[in-house]
Amino acid sequence: MKTVEAKHLVKTYRNGEVKALNDLSLDVEEGTVLGVLGPNGAGKTTTVRILATLLKPDSGSAIVAGIDVIKNPEKVREVIGLSGQYAAVDETLTGWDNLVMFGRLYHLGRQKSVDRANELLERFDLTEAAKRPITTYSGGMRRRLDLAASLIVRPKVLFLDEPTTGLDPRGRQDMWSVIQELVTGGVTVLLTTQYLEEADQLADDIAVIDRGTVIARGTSDALKTQVGGEKLEITVENTDIAKTQEIVAKVSGHSAYVNTRTVSAPVVNGSRDLMEALRALDDAKIHPLDIGLRRPSLDDVFLSLTGHVAEEVNEEALTPMKGRKK
Numbered sequence: 001m002k003t004v005e006a007k008h009l010v011k012t013y014r015n016g017e018v019k020a021l022n023d024l025s026l027d028v029e030e031g032t033v034l035g036v037l038g039p040n041g042a043g044k045t046t047t048v049r050i051l052a053t054l055l056k057p058d059s060g061s062a063i064v065a066g067i068d069v070i071k072n073p074e075k076v077r078e079v080i081g082l083s084g085q086y087a088a089v090d091e092t093l094t095g096w097d098n099l100v101m102f103g104r105l106y107h108l109g110r111q112k113s114v115d116r117a118n119e120l121l122e123r124f125d126l127t128e129a130a131k132r133p134i135t136t137y138s139g140g141m142r143r144r145l146d147l148a149a150s151l152i153v154r155p156k157v158l159f160l161d162e163p164t165t166g167l168d169p170r171g172r173q174d175m176w177s178v179i180q181e182l183v184t185g186g187v188t189v190l191l192t193t194q195y196l197e198e199a200d201q202l203a204d205d206i207a208v209i210d211r212g213t214v215i216a217r218g219t220s221d222a223l224k225t226q227v228g229g230e231k232l233e234i235t236v237e238n239t240d241i242a243k244t245q246e247i248v249a250k251v252s253g254h255s256a257y258v259n260t261r262t263v264s265a266p267v268v269n270g271s272r273d274l275m276e277a278l279r280a281l282d283d284a285k286i287h288p289l290d291i292g293l294r295r296p297s298l299d300d301v302f303l304s305l306t307g308h309v310a311e312e313v314n315e316e317a318l319t320p321m322k323g324r325k326k
């Protein structure tokens, strides 16, 4: 069963000057995680805001948990949780006050609100910080509180807009396990991300979006397979790059790509091609620093789908996809 189903969404800003969504359709199967992957400006937040009833599309339709988001926004709000860039958390209050307040807003009643706040603070490892104002919280703690707030009413569907953007690797790991736990508990999740690795880790299914429309859809594996077989990658000393490029191109039958000292090209015969390259390198007296077969990454997927690179190499373990230059 589809828990989320959006069809042909179009959304423009500034009297039609900016086309944020251009016929975007997607769906999320009950109890699964859909990763909406795209660079800055692709239309992720706009999509989430429409599904969470905060924004009306110019045209198109969307159903969440069987309810029409345009016709019955109040009903939709009763069954969803939303966490992300527009957090409704009050900075001056403590974490505990915030959660109790949310409970009251959702008409849980005093005792239930308190119980739920305590339970969520415990679960998100915020019990010690419960009585401190949010202003004293770290980025990771804020995100966890924000997520806790979105869980007050035990939503059927959870929308997470870039839940780990700006977090350090530790905070990101914590958030990933929390999200995984929620999914195990049966919540249907739509999460947006600019991180290829995040979609890879968390999502059952991925919708790659670019310029307001879905350009590819499938499991991480399927998307990688769609790009085609494996890649031969050989890292050599600087002086050996040119010759290695020649060898790799010959084995591959395609031109070889050089990134610093790593030479790569697609291959279809796996280990046979690997052996052939090794022999040719040996004949040329080249000793590779590293050699291997690699499956294409989601980054290769993005490149092959759009013709532009999604990610730039950088010291960070995870780097966001770069926004498109306008």
Ligand SMILES: Nc1ncnc2c1ncn2[C@@H]1O[C@H](COP(=O)(O)OP(=O)(O)O)[C@@H](O)[C@H]1O
Residues within 6 Å of the ligand: 013, 014, 018, 019, 020, 038, 039, 040, 041, 042, 043, 044, 045, 046, 047
């Ligand atoms: N309130 C707004 N007014 C004008 N343009 C907007 C507004 N919100 C978003 N946009 C534009 O719409 C496009 C999609 O934005 P957004 O949905 O925020 O993308 P993402 O979340 O993927 O970064 C971008 O070009 C952005 O600049």
Ligand SMILES: [Mg+2]
Residues within 6 Å of the ligand: 044, 045, 046, 162
């Ligand atoms: Mg956004």
